[in-house]
Amino acid sequence: MSDQFAERLLRWFDRHGRRDLPWQQPTPDGGRDAYRVWLSEVMLQQTQVATVIPYFNRFVETLPTLRDLAEADEDTVLALWSGLGYYRRARFLHAAAQRCVAEHGSTLPRAIDALLALPGIGRSTAGAILAQSHGLRFPILDGNVKRVLARYHGVHGDPGKSTVEKLLWEHAERHTPAQRTADYTQAIMDLGATVCTRSQPRCDDCPVREDCVARRDGLTTELPTPKPGKRTPTRQTVMLVLRDTEGRILLERRGPQGVWAGLWSLPEAASPEEAWRVAGQRARLGDACALPSFIHVFSHYKLAAEPWLFDCVAPLAGVADQAEARWIAPSPGMQLGLPAPIRTLLDSLSESYPKDSP
Incomplete structure (x- = not known):
């Protein structure tokens, strides 16, 4: 592993990372269950880990497998989701599970293109599923990772704009290691969630602070560049x-x-x-x-x-x-x-x- 960013991040993860989350439970072959990883990734969109955990546990207790989800009626799925918000996520999850039963032998496909063809699965979610459940080298770029990389590399501009997002994907691709990909993926998400937070980041506790442009130039409050404010009707x-x-x-x-x-x-x-x-x-x-x-x-x-x-x-x-x-x-x-x-x-x-x- 030659990338110092990944090396430092993984050393930090070995001491401070979260390794006891309910969707990290290992399968008999030492990996992680793709269904549980997928469910957690969808739930964690726009929602914090502490909020997600009880919903996740209740969901998998009722619908422990992908086939169980596919065969459940919509009312059951939405009832289990009730309170998490952004309910379109639950409907996409349900529809994707039904597609997996019909087209992929009741499992999530391992091919990136097949994953991206499922409802509600974008590039970052697909990468997280493949990296965490199969150890495959695919980068992720959720909100926490965008914040970490924008600050570390001093990337200005709204991360939602295509040109800025393209640059952040390039950084994400370069830093993602070929070994310990699952740990790295969890590590960079943990760093954004617990250290490189949106407000009052704990820069002194950051394992990559020495080369962070935002810390060096005093830009942690300016990066990532916030979206232009607009009045909420x-x-x-x-x-x-x-x-x-x-x-x-x-x-x-x-x-x-x-x-x-x-x-x-x-x-x-x-x-x-x-x-x-x-x-x-x-x-x-x-x-x-x-x-x-x-x-x-x-x-x-x-x-x-x-x-x-x-x-x-x-x-x-x-x-x-x-x-x-x-x-x-x-x-x-x-x-x-x-x-x-x-x-x-x-x-x-x-x-x-x-x-x-x-």
Whole structure:
């Protein structure tokens, strides 16, 4: 191994790296299970390790193999994913597993082109799967690695731009060693997650600090170059909590497009006035009261939600006969694909607003 960056990083990893993560459990041949590596890589997109671990453990306990995932129904997959956000990742994961069963003998392919052809698997995820599960020499370039390499090499410019990303891929390719590729891949991710952090990086603890351009030139706060700021719009909505005399809530499956696509959620209206009309199309109404409003932040906008509780309603005939509508008695941990704020709202509803209150 001639690359000093990789040598220093691996020495650091041997002392400080994370080697007890649940997706690192070795297989009988000493490698790592490709399914578990793939699942972890998808979960870790936009999400920190500490948050992912309990979701990962619950997911593999329910769906321990790729075939189990492929044969599961979408509600089961989305319920296990509920709270992680970016639900398109879960749907891609499900679709890719089904493709693997149909086309690759119920395993993830080892060929890079075949991996890249699967839904939701890009170049960095494919590289991580092949490097960590099979020890093959493929680089990765997730957000943590982009930050490490941009600072180490003094790369200016938005890492999301093609020219900048191309340069970072060249650096990633050059540093990735032919030996201990799995350890190196975990090491550079660990370095970005625990030392070369977005704010207040711990440069004195960094194993490659001696040659880091950002540290030398005082640019750790400027690199990587942040995206130009833009105003985040806010969308208003009224969420309708229709609860019947048995304590059941009306849930409706959202369409295939937009945020929370395919998840079960509450009916919505554009205003409190329209809320009565929308609710009246689904049940005979009595009194209603406003519940505490909340704001949920997505990557590209904020959702300002004003929930209204319509209590002790009488469901209209035929509403629950639709495949995309159900009257359900909420319970903690119910196995249904619900957006995190909707699950939180339903969990708190019985405590704060008992069924016999207006």
